[in-house]
Amino acid sequence: MIEIKNVSLRLGDTQILEDVSLTMPKGGVTALVGPNGAGKSSLLSLIARLQPLQSGSISVDGLPVDTTPSRRLAKTLAILRQDPAVASRLKVRELVGFGRFPHQRGRIDANDMKLIEAALQQFGLMDLADRFLDNLSGGQRQRAMVAMAFCQGTDYMLLDEPLNNLDMLFARQLMRDLRAAADNDKRTVIVVLHDINHAAVYADRIVAMKSGRVVADGPPAEVLQPDVLARVFGYDMDVIDVGGAPLVLHHR
Amino acid sequence: MPDKRLLILAALAVVVAVAFMTVGLRGNIGFALELRAVRLVTLIQVGVAIAISTVVFQTVTANRVLTPQIMGLDALYMFGQMALVLALGSVGYVALDPRLKFVGEAGLMMAMALVLFLPMLRRRFDIGLLLLTGVVLGVLFRSLASLIARLIDPNEFAVVQGSSFADFNTVRPDLVIVGLMVTTIAAIIIWRLRHLLDIVALGADSATGLGVSWTKALAGLLLLVAALVAVSTALVGPVTFFGLLVVALAERIVDSRRHRLLLPAAMLTAVIVLLGGQIVLQHLLGGAATLGVVIEFVGGLVFLAMLITTSKR
Numbered sequence: 001m002i003e004i005k006n007v008s009l010r011l012g013d014t015q016i017l018e019d020v021s022l023t024m025p026k027g028g029v030t031a032l033v034g035p036n037g038a039g040k041s042s043l044l045s046l047i048a049r050l051q052p053l054q055s056g057s058i059s060v061d062g063l064p065v066d067t068t069p070s071r072r073l074a075k076t077l078a079i080l081r082q083d084p085a086v087a088s089r090l091k092v093r094e095l096v097g098f099g100r101f102p103h104q105r106g107r108i109d110a111n112d113m114k115l116i117e118a119a120l121q122q123f124g125l126m127d128l129a130d131r132f133l134d135n136l137s138g139g140q141r142q143r144a145m146v147a148m149a150f151c152q153g154t155d156y157m158l159l160d161e162p163l164n165n166l167d168m169l170f171a172r173q174l175m176r177d178l179r180a181a182a183d184n185d186k187r188t189v190i191v192v193l194h195d196i197n198h199a200a201v202y203a204d205r206i207v208a209m210k211s212g213r214v215v216a217d218g219p220p221a222e223v224l225q226p227d228v229l230a231r232v233f234g235y236d237m238d239v240i241d242v243g244g245a246p247l248v249l250h251h252r
Numbered sequence: 253m254p255d256k257r258l259l260i261l262a263a264l265a266v267v268v269a270v271a272f273m274t275v276g277l278r279g280n281i282g283f284a285l286e287l288r289a290v291r292l293v294t295l296i297q298v299g300v301a302i303a304i305s306t307v308v309f310q311t312v313t314a315n316r317v318l319t320p321q322i323m324g325l326d327a328l329y330m331f332g333q334m335a336l337v338l339a340l341g342s343v344g345y346v347a348l349d350p351r352l353k354f355v356g357e358a359g360l361m362m363a364m365a366l367v368l369f370l371p372m373l374r375r376r377f378d379i380g381l382l383l384l385t386g387v388v389l390g391v392l393f394r395s396l397a398s399l400i401a402r403l404i405d406p407n408e409f410a411v412v413q414g415s416s417f418a419d420f421n422t423v424r425p426d427l428v429i430v431g432l433m434v435t436t437i438a439a440i441i442i443w444r445l446r447h448l449l450d451i452v453a454l455g456a457d458s459a460t461g462l463g464v465s466w467t468k469a470l471a472g473l474l475l476l477v478a479a480l481v482a483v484s485t486a487l488v489g490p491v492t493f494f495g496l497l498v499v500a501l502a503e504r505i506v507d508s509r510r511h512r513l514l515l516p517a518a519m520l521t522a523v524i525v526l527l528g529g530q531i532v533l534q535h536l537l538g539g540a541a542t543l544g545v546v547i548e549f550v551g552g553l554v555f556l557a558m559l560i561t562t563s564k565r
Contacts, residue, residue: 050457074463081457088316088453088509098451102463106447152462 001025002047002156002190007056009042009212016042018212020056024205026155029182029189031199034209035233040192041082041160043209047190048079048158060156074102078152080145080159092136092144093129096120099151119151123177138165146174150181157181159191163198171195175202200224200246208232224248255513257506261520268527269296276535290425295530297428297435298484299522303502304442305480306495307511307518311453312473316503317558319495324390325365325481326490331393332360334400350426358434358482365478370471424487431483438476439519445473446511453509491544493551498522500554 002024009017017039024030032040045051047058049065058065060077078099096119100112108116120129123143133141142165149157159178163171179202181187193199199206199220206223208216210232216223224246230236238249272295273288309320320326336357340348368389442449448469451459456466484491502517503509529543 045457048461050460070460070465071463074461077461079457079461081461089503089507090509094450094510098454098462101447101451106450149461 001061002188003057003059004043004047005057007043007046007053007058009039009046009051009054016212017046020212020214022207022214022217024188024190026061026188027182027186028204029178029191029202030205030207031203032190032192032207032209033194033196033199033232034215037211038209039212040209044079044158044160044190044192045081048077049073050079050081071102074152074154076154077156077158078149078154080149080157080162082160082164088134090133091130092125092133092147093120095133095144096125096129096147096151099148099153102152115151115153119147122150122180123147124173139167139170142166143170143174146177150187155186156188156190159189161192161194163193163195171198178202196224196229196248196250200248221246255506258513258516258520261505261517261524265520265523265527268524268531271531272527275531290428292527293432294424294428294487295526296523297432298487299498299526300439300519301431301435301480301484302491302495303498303518303522304439304515305477305484306499307514308442308449308473309477309495310499311449311511312470312477314453314455316500317496317555318386319492320477320481321490321492321495322390322555323369323386324393325361325478326485326492327390327393327397328364328368329357329361329482329485330490331397331400332357332364334397334404335360338400338404350424351430354427354430354482354486357486358479361482362475362478365474366471369474370467427486431487434479434483438480442476443515446515449473449511450509488544492548493555494522494525494547495551496558497547497551497554498525500558501525 002022004020004022004024007017007020008015020039020043032043034040042051046053047060047065049070053066060073063073063076065073093116097108097112097116099119100108100115104112120126123146125140125144125147128136128140128144133144136144142162146159146162149159157178162174162178166174175198178189178191182189182204191203193203201220203220205218206216206220207214208223208228215232216228224239226237226239229239229248229250233250238252239246240249241247269292272292273285277284306319309323310316310318336353448464451462451464452469452473454462459469460466498521499514499518502514502521505521506513506517508514525547526543529547533543533546
């Protein structure tokens, strides 16, 4: 369980997060949605101790993120940030293998090999496994990074806009893979999404943020209502029902 | 299982080292051999120190066109040296045990490197800003050093002047042993950290996510780099582009950025280039040019080429 209590964040004169309290039970896919600058990424990086906590408290499975040793947390929680800059001469398989670092400090044994192959398989990277990262497209690199986070084998996976750079086919594939990670591997997936319709179909729960506050929180059918969406995103949009799932016509 | 390319490099390094010891040997063999052995050890450890400090520095800064020297680390060392002369006077400076002096200067430099660079590296600057800061810092410390040079007695200046230029010919037997110790220890530590370095290369966020304590790792690596730069600067003076040249070459040869390949490849390449260059210049060209100038010239060209190709991408 991730427990966020009264977390505020101020960078310079800007209030990024204001008194956010949130509980995310273990399991399932949670989508963080909201307009640019809502504080989604900041919240994610605070949970993943990438930024120091200014006020409030965050704990993951009872481990306070500000005092727990980084290495201990790395076995519980994996984070993938927006466009991480990896442009060096590394093969996809090597990068995915780095996910085992918190467990093995760099030594790779037979069990790790199995996990690496499984991650490559899961994210459709078998054909690319021996290609160098600097020869891949942005979308392929993105998938390799997600596979690395998966390979870390943590109960919690935090992903910041993983659909960036992905075309429709791979965006759908990645969401399905994340869904499978939650359903089959019992991972808890927390993902920042801009495409609200992906959230509608693949998330169990949607947390909507605006101006550093949580403004809506619940299952997709509850959050994806015209009045809620207008409050979050600042304009009116229609929501229709397609096969039991809400479809937000946000582009019209 | 050692990589085939590494084995070839190692064999080549041995061949060059043997050639360095034996080519054109005449006169008092015993004396010549002893002299050459000291020079061999000096050049090897300088090569190793520059190669691995450059690899680590590039990894820490996530930047393949940087060397610690481009960022002004060697200028920092020379500034420390000048400051010491100013404080002690040339008589006191010369009277000091050179090893003690080296340790003092290196320590001073490591402390200053930590104070100056750590805040900058904690948030990764982009290449332009990083280069600019490095150039400014380099100029600052060179200017401070020359300001001190003006303040002190010309005789005292002569004492330190010798160490302000790259010089692969003068041997400092007094510093070889202490330098060898520092280089060996640093090399062993860095080799043991090779997996961590792979992770550090992914950047602050990814490395933290994988359980690395970023600031701690950065501080430790920076100290190692500073110690190695102190060794190479003390032994042969400032060399700016040599590290860039050998690391770029090594990366081409092993075609990987994994440190378990890149570190040994860079070390071996550095040794081959230094010793080989020395042999060619000394025996084939009759000492027509100095190694320092040639290496800096070629390395500078590589630096420009890399800047142009990276900016194109």
